[in-house]
Amino acid sequence: xxxxxxxxxxxxxxxxxxxxxxxxxxxxxxxxxxxxxxxxxxxxxxxxxxxxxxxxxxxxxxxxxxxxxxxxxxxxxxxxxxxxxxxxxxxxxxxxxxxxxxxxxxxxxxxxxxxxxxxxxxx
Numbered sequence: 001x002x003x004x005x006x007x008x009x010x011x012x013x014x015x016x017x018x019x020x021x022x023x024x025x026x027x028x029x030x031x032x033x034x035x036x037x038x039x040x041x042x043x044x045x046x047x048x049x050x051x052x053x054x055x056x057x058x059x060x061x062x063x064x065x066x067x068x069x070x071x072x073x074x075x076x077x078x079x080x081x082x083x084x085x086x087x088x089x090x091x092x093x094x095x096x097x098x099x100x101x102x103x104x105x106x107x108x109x110x111x112x113x114x115x116x117x118x119x120x121x122x123x
Contacts, residue, residue: 001023001024001025001027001099001111001112002023002024002112002114003021003022003023003024003096003097003098003111003113003114004021004022004114004115005019005020005021005095005096005097005114005115005116005117006019006020006021006022006117007019007020007117008094008095008117008118008119008120009118009119009120010120010121010122011087011119011120011121011122012121012122013087013088013089013121013122013123014086014087015087015121016083016084016085016086016087017084017087017119018081018082018083018084019035019081019082019084019095019117019119020079020080020081021033021035021079021080021081021082021097021114022077022078022079023078023079023080023099024078025078026075026078027078027099028055028073028075028078028080029055029075030055031055031099031100031101031110032052032053032054032055032099032100032101032102032107033052033053033071033073033080033097033098033099033100034049034050034051034052034053034071034097034098034099034100034107034109035049035050035051035052035069035071035080035082035095035096035097036048036049036050036095036096036097036098036109037050037091037093037094037095037096037119038093038094038096038116039092039093039094040093040094047096048062049062049100049107050062050064050065050069050082051065051069051070051071051082052071052100052107053071053072053073053080059071064090065084065091068084068085068086068087069082069083069084069085070082070083070085071083080097082095082097084119087119087121088121089121089122089123090121091119091121092119092120092121093118093119094116094117094118094119095116095117095118095119096113096114096116097114098110098111098113099111
């Protein structure tokens with residue numbers, strides 16, 4: 001499965017952005033999907049899962065974005081979204097999506113990574 005992320009940009013602190021991720025095949029009926037982020041300026045930091053949505057529509061969020069980010073999906077369009085509100089400078093990162101598998105303990109990414117979309121929040 002290939003992913004194309006879009007919607008990133010430069011925004012002031014407190015602003016909003018909506019990211020989109022289109023998958024090359026219809027997988028949303030089967031797999032959970034997630035949004036990850038990684039700060040290119042801190043290569044030692046691992047890619048962080050910030051939001052997930054399973055095939056039943058149940059969502060989970062990292063504590064750092066809970067209440068500010070909303071993940072959703074449109075199965076007919078093979079697209080998953082991430083609405084980001086009340087953005088903070090620490091949200092600055094490149095954002096990626098991926099299908100998720102669950103090993104009984106945690107989610108982990110299944111497919112190859114796309115190019116991602118850069119989000120930069122100015123303070």
